[in-house]
Amino acid sequence: MKNILKAFGLNIDLAVEAHELLRGAANEEIPGVIEQVEQREFVKVNTIIIKDQNGAQKMGKPVGTYVTIQSPPLKINDPYVKNEIVEVMEKSMHTLLGDRVQPGDTVLLVGLGNWRATPDSLGPKFIEYSPITRHYHQHAPEALVEGMRPVCGIAPGVLGITGLETFEVIRGVVENVKPTVMVVVDALAATNVDRIGTTIQMANTGIQPGAGVGNARIALTEEALGIPVIAIGCPTIVNASIITNEAIRKFCLNSGATFNENQALDATRTILSRFGGSLGVTPQEIDDIVENTSRILAMGVSKSLFPGISQEQLELYAT
Secondary structure, three states: OHHHHHHOOOOOOOHHHHHHHHHOOOOOOOOOEEEEEEEOOOOEEEEEEEOOHHHHHHHOOOOEEEEEEEOHHHHOOOHHHHHHHHHHHHHHHHHHHOOOOOOOOOEEEEEOOOOOOHHHOHHHHHHHHOEOOHHHHHHOHHHOOOOOOOEEEEOOOOHHHHOOOHHHHHHHHHHHHOOOEEEEEEEEEEOOHHHOOOEEEEEOOOEOOOHHHOOOOOOEOHHHHOOOEEEEEEEEEEEHHHHHHHHHHHHHHHHOOOOOHHHHHHHHHHHHHHHOOOOEEOOOOHHHHHHHHHHHHHHHHHHHHOOOOOHHHHHOOEO
16 A cells, blocks of 8 residues: 555545554554544544654654544434534544634634535535624624624635635635634545545644645645644545555455566556546545535534534524
């Protein structure tokens, strides 16, 4: 897997996948990294804490806390599964933020991605289903349910559509609105097809848009923007090179043939060269996955930002 990632310039978006790759078959602990696992009825929660720069260097990710929520039924619109995931997200938001956000503080929601491309539209969809209340505080406070904080949201699009770097847009908004914290949602790339539509990652380390598909932009982090940045994502694609390599490896294993990684890489590179050396693969039902997941993410974040407010009331303020 490491050679595939290096050959095609891919990063690992999910901390849990990076952790699994490092531990390998030996199942050895990584210095500077702690993993906690919680198994619930429908959900498995992996919390990976990177404590120091040694752990960060090995994991290839910044120091911080990464919460991964795994649930195969996530892609199905099951209310029981949805309620448990929302509950875990609400708890995880408090874990990631601590006491850095007080009642009444302004929160900025950012939905990264391209609304014209379904696998990349998770972020904009998240904004669509999130309660937006800042303008009510300014112009119609009587229309708000008591206890609702000011929340604003933006889906800045992508460079190819707007001609603007995402960081430029977000920095301008942060400088003018002055939110206390920012929550960013983006589609991720996985290294395992089983994770598409079944996994949610939450982290307090910010995010680098496009890193998973080799198109990294300027990172959105607390160091760059001056406010805490909570990054949330769900895998919607897997690179074709990863799928091809695994298929060749499994064929060789099942047929008794010898697997030659260099030959497999060369064959994969030859096939994918017509696509600029890379190709993202997404399932046929990606429309339903993005629709369902974006609603769950919006409600999970909203329940943490508006404690005590019912789901029915929150949905009234969605855009």
